[in-house]
Amino acid sequence: MPKYLGTWTSPETPGVVYMRLVDVAHKFRKPCIADLKVGPVSYDPEATPEKIEREKLKFPPALECGYQMIGSRTYEPETGEFHSANKVYFRTLNKDTIASEGLARYFTQGGKLRKDVIRHVLCKLQEIEHWFNIQTELMFFAMSILIVFEGDIQLEEKSENNQSYNSADSNHVGCVNGYSSIDDEVEVKLIDFAHVFKTDKKDMNFLAGLYGIQMHLKMLLKM
Numbered sequence: 001m002p003k004y005l006g007t008w009t010s011p012e013t014p015g016v017v018y019m020r021l022v023d024v025a026h027k028f029r030k031p032c033i034a035d036l037k038v039g040p041v042s043y044d045p046e047a048t049p050e051k052i053e054r055e056k057l058k059f060p061p062a063l064e065c066g067y068q069m070i071g072s073r074t075y076e077p078e079t080g081e082f083h084s085a086n087k088v089y090f091r092t093l094n095k096d097t098i099a100s101e102g103l104a105r106y107f108t109q110g111g112k113l114r115k116d117v118i119r120h121v122l123c124k125l126q127e128i129e130h131w132f133n134i135q136t137e138l139m140f141f142a143m144s145i146l147i148v149f150e151g152d153i154q155l156e157e158k159s160e161n162n163q164s165y166n167s168a169d170s171n172h173v174g175c176v177n178g179y180s181s182i183d184d185e186v187e188v189k190l191i192d193f194a195h196v197f198k199t200d201k202k203d204m205n206f207l208a209g210l211y212g213i214q215m216h217l218k219m220l221l222k223m
């Protein structure tokens with residue numbers, strides 16, 4: 001998770017205590033950001049029938065693919081602008097196009113998939129998966145994975161100098177001690193802890209969502 005900076009309470013709502021977290025995007029020049037809500041089930045065990053219905057209707061393909069895309073923005077070096085997409089757009093996609101159009105849109109700069117970034121995200125997700133495979137105390141509903149990568153790059157330079165950047169046979173993830181060479185240019189963090197519950201088992205809902213994201217990212221590496 002992003003570094004925890006303590007709590008904060010607004011004088012206007014003294015009963016509400018907020019968590020303060022470091023801004024994950026702060027160190028980036030042109031942060032490209034995506035929010036993926038993880039888990040086929042996005043309502044918690046105490047949700048009312050109305051809330052359950054509302055959540056189920058938002059993005060039914062999440063039951064199969066395991067996650068929803070809430071928002072994204074990606075910097076286009078050629079135009080100097082960001083292209084963004086919101087949850088209304090992502091909810092028009094299905095269990096397949098959420099990868100081929102949704103995730104692909106976020107990871108595309110200058111018409112090319114940033115496979116170097118995808119590989120790095122997969123390495124970070126592996127670490128998160130490891131923690132979720134050993135912890136049996138907490139369940140997280142409607143939690144998000146926030147991905148941020150540096151968009152301020154010279155596309156041609158990247159593709160010439162880095163042989164593995166975008167090459168068709170670069171499906172291999174290749175984590176070295178969990179990290180790859182562009183560690184400073186990609187962040188993958190857990191955010192939005194509004195629905196956390198005690199348990200004595202693994203959080204299979206979160207893990208199912210995580211596996212869905214990992215599968216789709218590996219699919220993009222083969223494109």
Ligand SMILES: Nc1ncnc2c1ncn2[C@@H]1O[C@H](COP(=O)(O)OP(=O)(O)OP(=O)(O)O)[C@@H](O)[C@H]1O
Pocket residue numbers: 002021022023024025033035070071144146191192193194
């Ligand atoms: N630590 C962080 N660093 C950078 N950006 C963040 C961070 N936490 C949240 N954000 C940004 O703020 C957005 C909303 O965050 P979050 O979902 O936690 O808020 P929320 O009030 O619960 O919103 P919602 O009710 O829509 O879920 C995220 O999609 C992300 O873009």
Ligand SMILES: O=P(O)(O)O[C@@H]1[C@H](O)[C@H](O)[C@@H](OP(=O)(O)O)[C@H](OP(=O)(O)O)[C@H]1O
Pocket residue numbers: 051054058070087142194
């Ligand atoms: O980002 P999304 O997909 O639109 O989903 C919203 C998000 O999960 C909020 O955290 C949630 O508020 P709570 O945390 O209070 O549940 C809200 O529930 P709501 O529809 O019940 O307001 C959701 O609509």
